[in-house]
Amino acid sequence: MQKTLKFLVNKRIIILSLLGVLTYISISQYHISLWWILLIGVIKGVIFGKVFCRWVCPMGLIMELFMKMSPDGKIRQMYQYHKLGCPIAWVSGWLNRFSLFRIKINSESCKNCGICDKECYIVAMEPQKFSLYKPALQKPGDSFTCSKCLQCVAVCPNGSLTYKV
Numbered sequence: 001m002q003k004t005l006k007f008l009v010n011k012r013i014i015i016l017s018l019l020g021v022l023t024y025i026s027i028s029q030y031h032i033s034l035w036w037i038l039l040i041g042v043i044k045g046v047i048f049g050k051v052f053c054r055w056v057c058p059m060g061l062i063m064e065l066f067m068k069m070s071p072d073g074k075i076r077q078m079y080q081y082h083k084l085g086c087p088i089a090w091v092s093g094w095l096n097r098f099s100l101f102r103i104k105i106n107s108e109s110c111k112n113c114g115i116c117d118k119e120c121y122i123v124a125m126e127p128q129k130f131s132l133y134k135p136a137l138q139k140p141g142d143s144f145t146c147s148k149c150l151q152c153v154a155v156c157p158n159g160s161l162t163y164k165v
Contacts, residue, residue, distance in 0.1 A: 002159055009154035013064060016054065020061035038088055045092030049099035052088050054147035059086070093144035100165050103141030103153060105133060110160040116152040132161065 008015065026032040041052040053060040116132040117123045122140035123130045131137040132152050140146050153161045 006154045009150045016061050019056040020058040024058040041088035045095035048101045049096045049148050050092040051148045054149045097142050106160045119151040119155045
């Protein structure tokens with residue numbers, strides 16, 4: 001399971017590109033109602049959390065490409081603010097706390113290396129508020145802004161972070 005997850009996370013931009021283009025074509029060419037897209041986003045939010053933005057959304061793909069062009073993080077912050085107008089981001093972000101699949105840490109096997117925090121864009125924006133491994137801070141995976149890119153899980157050297165029910 002962990003190898004499959006790492007493979008998918010490493011191919012996430014390709015998956016986002018394919019699903020984002022398919023979503024765009026579904027809406028623009030086949031006139032699929034945005035209500036159906038919203039319903040699919042909500043269902044995914046209940047099960048997986050806020051995965052729509054980083055795994056399916058065409059706008060998420062555009063923002064992802066912009067983020068790669070900005071090493072200083074200013075565009076990273078812009079990525080958060082574009083979601084203000086998206087009802088799928090609102091609903092699925094709220095569902096992060098209640099979704100069936102969650103990012104969990106095994107504190108017994110965690111070596112406190114901090115590699116997960118270095119990969120997490122939520123921690124990068126607010127390091128005094130969020131951490132995946134520091135118990136005193138909030139877990140980014142439960143926050144409204146976490147889009148479940150799962151990079152933190154993929155880079156954990158000893159598998160202490162998991163994404164499961």
